[in-house]
Every structure is written in C-alpha cells, then in structure tokens.
Amino acid sequence: MECVSSTEDKPRTGILNLDVLSCPICVEPFTIPIFQCDNGHLACSSCCPKLRNKCPSCALPVGHSRCRAMETVLESTSIPCQNAEFGCTQKLTYGEESTHEKTCTFSPCYCPVKDCNYTGSCEDVYLHYKKLIHQKPQSTSQRCRVRCGSSFFVKMNISDKLVIGTLYEKRLLFTVQSFWKPYGVYVTVSCIAPPSSPKVEKLSYCISYTMDGHTITYKSPELKMIQRVSFHKPEENYMWIPNSLVHGKSLETRICIKKREKDKSNDTEGPHQFVQKKVFVQKKKVLFRK
C-alpha cells in the first residue's frame, strides 16, 4: 500500500505492511482510539473491555493510555478504493475502505445475460449490453427499450425467468424476473446499479396483469438496485399472481418505471413511508447533537 510519510505538500511514500495496523488481539483493522499498556502492547477499543482492561501479554492495565503515535500512522494511510479501476477516486484510511466499499457508487455490476461474465460500472454494463456483445438478443422481449414515466408491455415465458430492458435516457439496464412457485408466479422489476448510487435517481415502478377480467396491480415504492441478477424469489417488492390466473406458459404484464414521488407527504402510498423515515432520522440526529 501507499503510506504518507510527510505532511509537506508532496508527501513521500513508502511501503507499510498493513498487518501492523490491525489489533494484535482480534486482528480487526484498528480504529481510533488505539490503546496501549505500560509496556507498549496495543489493543483496540473493543478488545479492552472484553479483556477487562488487562493486557493479555503482560497483565498490566490497558485501555487508559492511548497510543497517539499509532493513531497518527493510521490517519496518514491513504488507500485507493478497490473500485478505482471502475472510476472511484476516493482515497481512504486503512479500515475505512471496507465501510466505503459497501456503499461505493462505482461498485461493479454484472451483465445480466446468462453465462456472460462481463463486469463494470453500471453504465459500462449498459453500454456493453447495448452495443457490443448482445446485438442479437435471444428473444424480441430483450429488445425492451423504454423511457421513464411511460408504460410498456412485457411478454415473457415464465420459465425464461428473465427479461432485460434498457432505460435508455438513464443509461441503465433493468430486469423483469419471474419466479414460478407451486402457488403462483412472482414478478419483480429491478435495475442494474449499485445499491446506493446517487447517480441513479430514486425510481419506483408499477406493474399490472390482467386475466379473465381481473387486474392485479402492484405499485412498488422502490425499484431495487441490484449489482447482479439473483434467481432467489424476492422477499419484497413483487407482484404475485395466483396460479388460477395464469393460463399457459407466458405472461403479459404492463410496467411503468418512474421517478419516486418523494415530496408528496400527503400521499398515502409507499413513497410516504420513505418520507416519514427520513424525517425520523433527521430528528434523531438533532437530538444526538444536543
């Protein structure tokens, strides 16, 4: 890794074995504060209470004196995000990078086409799908090319399990997946993007299915962002069609993907809950500051 060894404008860099920045007791990356006993043995802040503040190496008390020197070394580390190759420019201190990488907006996405191993940023995957590799989609349903706010029909063979489409003005791929279970069919819509990507505006979707004069409609408060297609039945955000309304092996659903209506606080549907949650979190923060 690169480590900063001077505070001048252009710091000198060298090699540091990252193992020394992990707690020798629990082997987790150190976070500040770092403690030491009178003999200089180190322990992290979560190990100290577990050890009842007794150094496991020399039995002297530990957990009262901090090791400022080691804290400075930790603070001076500068590690590039593991998604640097996909465009992330963040430099992080050791231990921070794993937290960042969980929400990094450059986290790689996987091409949803079966047996394709292409990986890249969500836009790369979109371009890859659109232009380069899949010029001959296996079925016409894969040509689904739609824009936000307009309804479209998707006809799919339930056993195909997956239809891929493009939200072309957002340069995103979306998937419509079906899961045929003994008691009915689950249909869910997702988009291929990292979970917290701010580049992707929050989207919701509405899906409906009509058969024998019955219409089932599901309005999802969110379009789930997924990095790769999973073939496990979703736990939430799906439309369920009972077997009695499924005739034959294909389904035609009407779908509309649109911007999430987050500011309509008197809306009684899904988006309202999101607004409520946000307000709650903000209140909590204010209380915490006091």
Ligand SMILES: [Zn+2]
């Ligand atoms: Zn520890």
Ligand SMILES: [Zn+2]
């Ligand atoms: Zn000790």
Ligand SMILES: [Zn+2]
């Ligand atoms: Zn990153």
Ligand SMILES: [Zn+2]
């Ligand atoms: Zn591909």
